[in-house]
Amino acid sequence: MAKKVVATLKTGTGKNTTKCIKMVKSPKSGAFAFKAEILPNDQIQAFFAKK
Numbered sequence: 001m002a003k004k005v006v007a008t009l010k011t012g013t014g015k016n017t018t019k020c021i022k023m024v025k026s027p028k029s030g031a032f033a034f035k036a037e038i039l040p041n042d043q044i045q046a047f048f049a050k051k
Contacts, residue, residue, distance in 0.1 A: 017038050017039065019037070020037055020038075020047050021034055022047065023035075
């Protein structure tokens, strides 16, 4: 089983996405909440730029 995992990691598949977590303040209550998404690497900057 371990050999299959190592072989899969060497192919480079699965490395083109990133889990992004952003803290967002609620306008209604003022409390903070976390917004998490799994995004392609080329969309990370846009995720953190928008409010």
